Amino acid sequence: MGLKRVFRRCKHSTLADTSGSYTVVAARIRAAETSRCPECEAERALGHDVPRFVPLWDEEGRAVEADHIRRRVLRQACVLVVHAPQDELPLYDRLIERIRSLGDVEWWLDHRDDALVYLAHTIQPGLY
Known part of the structure; x- marks a missing residue:
């Protein structure tokens, strides 16, 4: 094989x-x-295939890397929404809006591995 x-x-x-x-x-x-991969297909099915992000501003040129991290986290959140219980959907909508509205490059680079968990806990502890 x-x-x-x-x-x-x-x-x-x-x-x-x-x-x-x-x-x-x-x-x-x-x-x-x-x-498409399952994550991108889920994002498209939910209508999040054209993400509306706040701009990332960085004088050192690291905004591209931070944008990749932010888009990956958004795809992961969209996959979770597909499997979320109906009563938790408003919380996931708030999570997705939080991902889209966070424009701090340093924060995304510092939280490249735990961004989704951290943001979910800021919305409601125990969400993810």
Whole structure:
């Protein structure tokens, strides 16, 4: 069994199984290349595919990295919304708005690994 890294339509990568006949493998690769990853699909389904973020301002040129972190955290939050109980949806809406409204580059770089958990706890302890 072999694996090949394939880039999806959303520019995120996945691994495609290359075992089997040529037509089967080609169909798998083509399906992966024309689809979106689950996180981007969830974001699109919720109407968050065009995020409205506040601008990031930084004089040292680190805003691009902070924006990548912020967009990743937003995708993770959108995936959680899909599986959230109906009564907690307003809390998740507040979480998504908080992610979109936080424009501090230093904060995003400092919280690159725990941003979602930290923001969820600021909205309601025990949310995530």
